[in-house]
Amino acid sequence: MTETARANLENLYRIFTVPEAPDSTLGAIDQAISKNVADFLQKHVVALERSLEDIEKDFSHSQIPDEPTFVSEYTTFVKEKLVAQSVHTAAPGFIGHMTSALPYFMLPLSRIMMALNQNLVKVETSKAFTPMERQVLAMLHRLIYAGEDSFYQQWIHDSRHALGAFCSGGTIANITALWAARNRLCGPRDDFAGLAIEGLPRALDSLNCAGLAILVSRRGHYSLGKAADLLGIGRKQLILVDTDANNRIDMASLREAYNRLQQQNIRVLALVGIAGTTETGHIDPLVEMADFAAEVACHFHVDAAWGGPTLFSDTHRHLLRGIERADSVTIDAHKQLYVPMGAGMVLFKDPHTLTAIEHHANYILREGSKDLGSHTLEGSRPGKAMLVHAGLSIIGRRGYELLIDLGIERARRFAEMIVAHPDFELVTAPELNILTYRYHPAWLQQQMANLDSQRRQHINDVLDQLTREVQKRQREAGKTFVSRTRLRSPVYGTQQITVFRVVLANPLATDDILEAVLAEQRDIVSSPDLQELLSSITDICQLTAPNCC
Amino acid sequence: MTETARANLENLYRIFTVPEAPDSTLGAIDQAISKNVADFLQKHVVALERSLEDIEKDFSHSQIPDEPTFVSEYTTFVKEKLVAQSVHTAAPGFIGHMTSALPYFMLPLSRIMMALNQNLVKVETSKAFTPMERQVLAMLHRLIYAGEDSFYQQWIHDSRHALGAFCSGGTIANITALWAARNRLCGPRDDFAGLAIEGLPRALDSLNCAGLAILVSRRGHYSLGKAADLLGIGRKQLILVDTDANNRIDMASLREAYNRLQQQNIRVLALVGIAGTTETGHIDPLVEMADFAAEVACHFHVDAAWGGPTLFSDTHRHLLRGIERADSVTIDAHKQLYVPMGAGMVLFKDPHTLTAIEHHANYILREGSKDLGSHTLEGSRPGKAMLVHAGLSIIGRRGYELLIDLGIERARRFAEMIVAHPDFELVTAPELNILTYRYHPAWLQQQMANLDSQRRQHINDVLDQLTREVQKRQREAGKTFVSRTRLRSPVYGTQQITVFRVVLANPLATDDILEAVLAEQRDIVSSPDLQELLSSITDICQLTAPNCC
Incomplete structure (x- = not known):
């Protein structure tokens, strides 16, 4: 063995046998996170956003380095290039996504889990x-x-x-539920060994039907589309049923959709109810859906990835009534x-x-x-x-109950703030702890009701542009964060509008922070180019209705 | 708000805002793991095995506790009931599974990853x-x-x-590969919008074929069966092709299987090559398979979940020649x-x-x-x-090369030890760093060749029982660990035999440790009841061929 080879081998053993020293670069970060993770993130995650194209330059080599890198050198890279440019998901002002701050005990317990490195696939x-x-x-x-x-x-x-x-995660959970439902519907019978063995086309022969379908409201999670594709059903057979004014599945439309499938000799593999839609946090009428599933004898799945833990709350549990009749339920733990x-x-x-x-x-x-x-x-x-x-x-049941109750109360208060402010429009009120809204200046709101649909549509297009721009600039400034989505509001008929989406699950998101989010948005809107964008609406209105603005 | 409610709320905020003190129960464990994880595991994972039924008693409550538990109290539970009864996967004498010791830097870096809690689904x-x-x-x-x-x-x-x-992990990787292959084969054409949209039955119509199939050797990973089920193909259409004496797919059998499918008008969705079978570590003839896939124009996937990193080794890379012609390749990072x-x-x-x-x-x-x-x-x-x-x-390319080379060399040396020992039988020699063997006393090995197939089968049945028992007792004693599986050996025709399976990926598994593994097995075999089991073979032989033993 050459001297270099021996040295390499020794170094290799070292990384498996010699712990990082507490005063090393990595050891110091480790200590800092142990001591105070919030402080660490505050200090090291840079608020102001660099463009993604710019960040990509730090991750552009496609060659795996030949020679080893010192842990300290690599740690410096991680600190300056990765941690600095990551997203401070735990920040209480980041109320746009479903990832909250973590309880402190999760980190040291995670280390125990990582150190044990168990593989749950088998007992051994x-x-x-x-x-x-x-x-x-x-x-x-x-x-x-x-x-x-x-x-x-x-x-x-x-x-x-x-x-x-x-x-x-919830995607695999939903897929697993629909996989089991499909295979159960197409189980062994007579000389048919079951779909799992013989495949979907033979299963349709055995059931003597033309296809399988999944029924869910328009607010269904995108994982259901993946499931329909993956399971060989086809996305076309994921039937998206219309919703009522509150983003809940419309039972009459559901029945119509079912009847249409019947006429096409298509069997329903599963009816999916949603307990907390990703975009608006609404809950489907689960009792009526359970009745319907029982009536047509199909699998009833409830996607409670978000809303499931509402069951901890004595006050709000009733919102999920009917979930106990579901054949399967998805719950995300990382939410x-x-x-x-x-x-x-x-x-x-x-x-x-x-x-x-x-x-x-x-x-x-x-x-x-x-x-x-x-x-x-x-x-x-x-x-x-x-x-x-x-x-x-x-945390226990009582602790989770408190977290759920806090989030729902805070969302209601935030909705009140939005309603109280003349220049904002609450688009979907919170049933749980999610709501959507947009900036919509009072003078425009007052006029809009009297305009014809074409002009309203045009104004909504401009407001969509404004919402996108405000959301982007707010994110880039890095102090607070809301997300955005597109959805239908009963006020504007079938036109989809772009809205801010807010998720209030972080117990550290106080009312002051919520006020600050709105203040920052008003501030962004006051910038000259966005004011100009808004005044373009005035022009349009003047063109067609001179006195409207 | 009542006083209790206020106190609960305060406690709740504490778990999100107050770090665990370094001298708390959890803080102390955290420090101990940071300082020396090997020492921590050595001290806290109890070697001697409690029965699973016994362990289950500690995890038998199905009610979520109403009231919160102190972190210190919970940590004590984790230490005594969970950590103590987990598996010391990093122990160098645990050479039965694919989970090795981790480089030390992985733990503090994992903590950074956990603290940042990013969600890779989207850039935001x-x-x-x-x-x-x-x-x-x-x-x-x-x-x-x-x-x-x-x-x-x-x-x-x-x-x-x-x-x-x-x-x-590799299962999702394999499923993703076959999902993409299926959808590509059944892409949009003429008035068919593609399988993803229209589903599998319509796709078969469009391709004008009777079904889809996946071809792989008998040594294919169980995830492929899952994929065939999930994707709606059916497990029957996962065609398990015979292998040669070295557990590699037999090309003549592959061609026959393909021709049979052709006659049934079944299209091949993918041919799967294996680079490191889970049970024996063998590598399929990837060049010939690539040629065949090109000839019949089907997707060629290589499952290199285990063997992929062999590509780092200048010495052994050639074993995987042909992998660069695969349409898709699975590699597991946690292996x-x-x-x-x-x-x-x-x-x-x-x-x-x-x-x-x-x-x-x-x-x-x-x-x-x-x-x-x-x-x-x-x-x-x-x-x-x-x-x-x-x-x-x-670690770099050179570091990984060293790890790969070390493992393969060590497996060869272990194979030599087994061969050198008259009472062990090497069942599959290592091509990479996996081998299988069993205890098979010299006196029996000598006689076995002369016996008829019925008596050989009987002896193998008894040896299977012995192997199972030795593996179980070795695991229970908790000092060293090998796994077991069942496979065909060309020596015994189509009869499957039970063997010890050894994976040599832990760089800390020295030759001394390998010697100790064999010594412990000989020791277990020497216990009276197992000697009695072995002598039952003598009885059988005496019954039917008095002079044989």
Whole structure:
């Protein structure tokens, strides 16, 4: 062995055996985060936005470096180029996304999880993590379905059944639910071995139908489209049913859609209800949907990725009434359970449902083993369930209730602020803790009602442009952040309008911060080019209705 | 607000604003892991195994606790009940699974990643993490396909294309590859809008064929069966082709399988080559497979989840020759890139392939944006790519080469030890760093060749029982660990036998440790009940061939 080779080998062993010194560059950052993560993020995440094109220059090499880099050198790069240019998702003024500040205990517990590096696919590489994950699934199952003690005693650790599946997020959870629903509908019968074995085309023959469809409202999450594609159903068969004025599925339209499918001899694989739409936080009429699903005998899935934890609240739980009749429910842990990114779950009312997607392998997932991997879409998986277990234990039902109640109250107060301010327009009032609004100056609001639809449309187009521009500049300034989306408002008929979207899940987002968000937006609007944009509306109005502005 | 409510609210704010004190129970564990993770694991993970049924008792409550628990109290529970009963995956004597020790820098860097809590689905919640992840994909792409500088300059940050998809692991990577292959084969044509829109049954009509199939050897990973089910193809259409004596796909059998499908008018959606089978670490003849895929014009996917990083080695890279002709390649980062659990990738030769699964949504993933979420199966995802970026930068090509070379050399030495020991039988020799073997006493090996197949089968059944028992007791003793699987050995025809499976990826697994693994197995075999089991073979032989033993 050459001297260089020996030196390289020694260095290699070092990175596996010698911890980072506390006074090293990386050790110091580690300490700083341990001591005060909020302070660390405040100091190191740069507020003012560099353009993405500019940031890309720091990540443009496609060649893997030949020689090793010192950890200290790499850490400096991470600090200056990655951390500095990341998004301060935990900042209380960042109320545009579904990622909140994390409880402090999550970070040191995450380190334990990372250090243990368990693989939940099988007991041999996860041991106690397997029953722990099953317990988490049982706890969430019970939160939704409120079964008897004896039910959970029977199923919680039953190796041949599962109360749900833990996964990397709500998308995989929704896909898993629809996968199980599809395979159950197309199960073995007579000389047909089931869709899982024989495939979808043969399954349609067996069911003697022309296709399968999924029914959901227009506000359904984009993961459902992915599921329709992935499962071979086709996006065209994801039927987007019209909503009422409150973004809830319209039951009459649902029935019509169902009847149309019947006429085409298309079977409904699942009806999906939403408990907290991503864009507006509204909840579908779950009781009526459950009735309908029972009537037409189809799988009823509820996507409660966002709204599920509302079940913790004695005050607001009633909003989700009917969820306990769902065959499956998606809940994201990295949203309102305040767990770091990458944790979702799907729960199944009937512990037998997941057997429709069961699979085994020789070297792992042996039949009858307690390996969790036999009922999940993913294979190797980390022990993230530990952090859900920690949240449920440390925060408890009462703590989560407080978080939910706080968010909903704050959203209502924010809605009041918006309504109270003559130059803002509340587009969707919060049912949970999400609302949408836009800047719409009082003088324009007053005139708009009297204009014809063509001019209204034109004004909305200009306001859309304004909203986009305000949202962008606010984000770039880096002090506060709201997101934006496009949706229909009953006030403007079928025209989609662009709106600010606000999610109030961060308990540190105080009323002062909300006031500051509105103040900053007014401030941005007052800049000369945006005032000019607004006055272009006046021109248009003058052209066609001289006295309107 | 009542006094209790106020107190609860204050406590709630505390968990979001007050860091764990360094001298608290959790703070102390955090410090201990920072200082010396190996020492922490050594001290806290209990070697001796409790039964799973016993462990389950600690995780049997299905009710979420009403009231909060003190962090210190919960941490004590975690330490005593979860950490103590987890698996010491990093122990150098644990050579049965694909999870190795982690380089030390991974833990503090993981903490930075967790603290930032970015969501890679869209730029608005990940900023610099988006170009960083795209860079990682480009680096791995280049490792495999060795494109020109100009190629990567063009595509690395191109918003409408992707060189690959980052995901939670190899299973999602394989599914993504086959999903893209299926949709590309069944793309839009004439009045058919494509499978993604219209679904699989209409796609078969459009292609004028009776079904789709996936071809892979018998050693294919179980995720491919999941993919066949999920994608609506059906497990029956995952055609498992026979292997040669070295666990590599038999090309003549492949051609026969293909011809049979042709006769049934079934189109091949993808041919899958394996670079490092999960059970034996063998590599398919990728050049011949690439030729065949080109001849029949089908998508060629290589599952290099395990073996991909062999490309770092100047000495062993040639084993993977042909991989550069694959349309897509899976590589797991949590295997031989030494990243914590939950990181995989799929790379696509042609940057246009992933457009076959592209999807958009109003509030995120707007068309033309650089949001990574438009090309991934998963939705919200953590910034795990950062840890791959760190590994590639800090360890470098030379470092990974050393790790690969070390593992392969060590596996060869372990194979020599096994062969040298008269009471062990090497079942599959290592091509990479995986091998299988079993305990098979010399006296029995000598006789076995002369016995008829029925008696050989009987003896193998008894040896299977012995292997299972030894593996179980070794695991339970907790000092060392090998896994087990069942496979065919050319020596015993079509009968599957149970074998020990060893994976040598932990650079700290020295020769001494390997000797200790064998010594412990001999020791277990010497226990009276297992000796009795072995002597039952003598009885059988005496019964049917008195002089044989």
